Amino acid sequence: MLTSIKDECAIVGIGQTEISKLSGRSELQLAAECVKAAIDDAGLKPTDIDGMTGFTLDHVDEIEVARTVGIPELRLLSRMPHGGGAPMSLVHQAVMAVATGMCKAVVGYRAMNGRSGARYSSGVAEGPETTDRISWGWYMPYGLLTPACWVAMHTMRYLHDYGATYDGLAEIAVTQRKFASKNPIALYYGRPITMEDYFNSPWIVEPLRLYDCCVETDGGAAFVVTSAERAKDLPHPPALIRGAAQGSHFDQEVMTSFYRENITYLPEYDLVADQCYAQSGLGPDDLDAAIIYDAFTSIILFQLESFGFCKRGEAHEWVQGGTLDQEGRLPCNTHGGLLSEGYVHGINGLAEAVRLIRGASVNQPKKNLDHVLVTSGASMPTSAIILGK
Numbered sequence: 001m002l003t004s005i006k007d008e009c010a011i012v013g014i015g016q017t018e019i020s021k022l023s024g025r026s027e028l029q030l031a032a033e034c035v036k037a038a039i040d041d042a043g044l045k046p047t048d049i050d051g052m053t054g055f056t057l058d059h060v061d062e063i064e065v066a067r068t069v070g071i072p073e074l075r076l077l078s079r080m081p082h083g084g085g086a087p088m089s090l091v092h093q094a095v096m097a098v099a100t101g102m103c104k105a106v107v108g109y110r111a112m113n114g115r116s117g118a119r120y121s122s123g124v125a126e127g128p129e130t131t132d133r134i135s136w137g138w139y140m141p142y143g144l145l146t147p148a149c150w151v152a153m154h155t156m157r158y159l160h161d162y163g164a165t166y167d168g169l170a171e172i173a174v175t176q177r178k179f180a181s182k183n184p185i186a187l188y189y190g191r192p193i194t195m196e197d198y199f200n201s202p203w204i205v206e207p208l209r210l211y212d213c214c215v216e217t218d219g220g221a222a223f224v225v226t227s228a229e230r231a232k233d234l235p236h237p238p239a240l241i242r243g244a245a246q247g248s249h250f251d252q253e254v255m256t257s258f259y260r261e262n263i264t265y266l267p268e269y270d271l272v273a274d275q276c277y278a279q280s281g282l283g284p285d286d287l288d289a290a291i292i293y294d295a296f297t298s299i300i301l302f303q304l305e306s307f308g309f310c311k312r313g314e315a316h317e318w319v320q321g322g323t324l325d326q327e328g329r330l331p332c333n334t335h336g337g338l339l340s341e342g343y344v345h346g347i348n349g350l351a352e353a354v355r356l357i358r359g360a361s362v363n364q365p366k367k368n369l370d371h372v373l374v375t376s377g378a379s380m381p382t383s384a385i386i387l388g389k
Contacts, residue, residue: 004279005095005096005099005241005243005244005279006241006242006243006279006280006281007228007240007241007242007388008095008098008099008227008228008241009094009095009098009099009225009226009227009228009240009241010225010226010227010228010231010238010239010240010241011091011223011224011225011238011239011241011350011354011387012042012043012044012224012225012226012230012231012234012236012238012239013038013039013040013041013042013043013044013223013224013234013236014037014038014041014221014222014223014224014350014351014354014355015033015034015035015036015037015038015039015040015041015220015221015222015223015351016034016037016185016219016220016221016222016344016348016351017030017033017034017037017111017219017220017221018185018219019185019186019187019217019218019219019341019342019344019348020115020187020217020218020219021115021116021187021216021217021218022115022116022218023113023116023218023219024116026113027058027059027060027111027112027113027117027220028060028064028065028068028111030111030112030113030218030219030220031058031060031065031068031109031111031220031222032065032068032069033220034109034111034220034221034222035065035069035107035109035220035222036069037222038107038109038222038223038224039069039107039224041224041235041236042105042224042226042234042235042236043234043235043236044105044224044226044234046069046070046071046072047070047071047072048104048105049066049071049074049105049106049107049224050071050073050074050075050076050103050104050105050106051074051075051076051077051078051094051097051098051102051103051105051106051107052065052066052071052074052076052077052078052106052107052108052109053076053077053078053079053080053090053093053094053106053107053108054078054079054080054090054108054109054110055079055080055081055083055086055090055110055345056079056080056081056086057083057086057345058079058109058110058111058112059112060111062074062077062079063077065109071107075097075102075103076093076097076102076103076106078090078093078097080093080383081381082254082377082380082381082382083254083345083377083380084293084295084345084346084376084377084378084380084382085254085376085377085378085380085381085382085383086345086346086376086377086383087110087293087345087346087347087349087350087374087376087377087383088244088246088346088350088374088375088376088383088384088385089246089376089383090108090110090223090347091108091223091225091241091244091350091383091385092244092245092246092383092385093106093108094106094108094225095225095241095244098225098226098227099227104226104227104230105224105225105226105230106224106225106226107222107223107224108222108223108225108347109220109221109222109223109347110220110221110222110344110345110346110347111219111220111344112218112219112220112344112345113218114216114217114218114219114343114344114345115215115216115217115218116218117218119216132253132254135253135254135256136254136256138256139256139258144256146205147255147295147296148204148205148208148213148296149205150255150256150379151208151255151295151296151298151299151378151379152205152206152207152208153256153258153263154263154264154266154298154299154302154378154379155207155208155296155298156206156207157263157264158264158265158298158301158302158313158316159207159316161264161313162264162313162314162316164313164316164317165316166199166207166209167316167320168301168315168316168317168318168319168320169209169212169297169298169301169316170195170198170199170211171195171319171320171324172294172297172300172319172324172332172339173193173198173211173212173297173339174192174193174194174195174197174198174211175322175324175325175332176294176332176333176336176337176339176340177191177192177193177211177336177339177340178192178325179326179333179334179335179336179337179340179341179363180335180336180337180339180340180341181336181340182362182363183335183336183341183362183363184362185335185341185342186335186336186340186341186342187215187217187340187341187342188215188336188340188341193211197211198211207298208296208297208298211297211339212296212297212298212339213295213296213339214294214295214296214337214338214339214343215338215339215340215342215343216343217342217343217344219342219344219348220344221344221347221348221350221351222347223347223350223351223354225241228240236358237357237358237359237389239353239354239357239358239372239387239388239389240387240388240389241385241386241387242276242279242280242281242282242371242385242386242387242388243275243276243277243278243279243280243282243385243386244276244279244383244384244385244386245271245272245275245276245279245383245384245385246272246381246382246383247268247269247271247272247275247381247382247383248268248271248381248382249266249267249268249270249271250267252268252380252381253379253380254379254380254381255378255379255380256379257379257380264312264313265302265305265306265312266302266306266378266379266382267306268380268381268382269302269303269306269307269375269378269382269384270306272306272375272382272383272384273306273307273308273384276373276384276385276386277308279386280371280386280388282371282386283308284307284308284309286370286371287307287309287330287371287372287373287386288330288331288365288367288368288369288370288371288372289330289331289332289334289353289356289365289369289372289373290330290331290332290333290372290373290374290375291332291333291334291335291337291349291350291352291353291356291372291373291374291375292304292332292333292337292373292375293338293346293349293375293376293377293378294333294337294338294339295338295343295377295378296378297339299377299378299379300315300319300332301315301316301319302315302378303375303378304318304319307373307375307384309330326363326365327365327366327367331356331363331365333349333352334352334356334361334362334363334364334365335348335349335351335352335355335361335362335363337349346376346377349374350374353372353374353387354387356369356372357369357372357387357388357389369389370388370389371386371387371388371389372386372387372388373385373386374386374387
């Protein structure tokens, strides 16, 4: 009986389209392009793939992608819910399928025209009929219609309770834009910002400024998971999956959860962190870099605390002084993140984590990277993985 998924599977291929404000093509085409690129990168053929996993929010059916790229048979079709909480759940599902022998190779993907098509910043009053809208109905009459509004509530309470300033948020935004300015894939390639730029930017929803919020973009990203044994014969150094976990905690809503006794932290992250560390046998001191889901700067603070890099209420100070920079204690979102590379719902971050393990990031730190943490969205059922050499 398999009791641990540690090192049973690896990510062996990654694929990404360009990131833009106007892709000029359908989400099916974006999905097919990134899936094919990931399969090619893995040194495999479409006929080698027998599983696919994606988002419930994706507008593209797995069977359409499979037909388009030439995948003949699928033994796993899995879609994960809760938007930004889903990205590493795709890896979680793929690992379980491969490790148990249900599949030989699984592709996960996300494709979206998130700028030229439906935009999350337009609010949630319109959209699919889901049970999430029941809880959102308590907040919409008061103007809380967008993810920025919801995260602002958590952020304001955090700043109040811990006496935090905006300096930590500013450093996160400026550092990640610096990474993006050196990344040819990034929407903001060649366009760094200064601390002055940050503090002069307009409020979106106080206490979140323009540069605290992720960009809305078009694009697609995909990955391939297969067994660690099979990975030995493939072209790239494998990114071994040391741990993978999902989690939901009591009184959970999607991006709101305002009825909890304490909204300055997100207990679902604690649950996921504990699982990842237990599976991998690792702890925060063993992690050399991180790709932390950054739809907003402040949710990085919550995650750093839940994953044990610092104590509760200390992250706003811990991130200052270059901690998350290229040669800092924990290089973070070296591609520019969702804040500055582009928003492909976190799967583009997974691609960067694999590049870090391969030593192929355009912002590759000089120090040796043995383990990289990758997380998913905040204030909802979420997920995370730890990758290793």
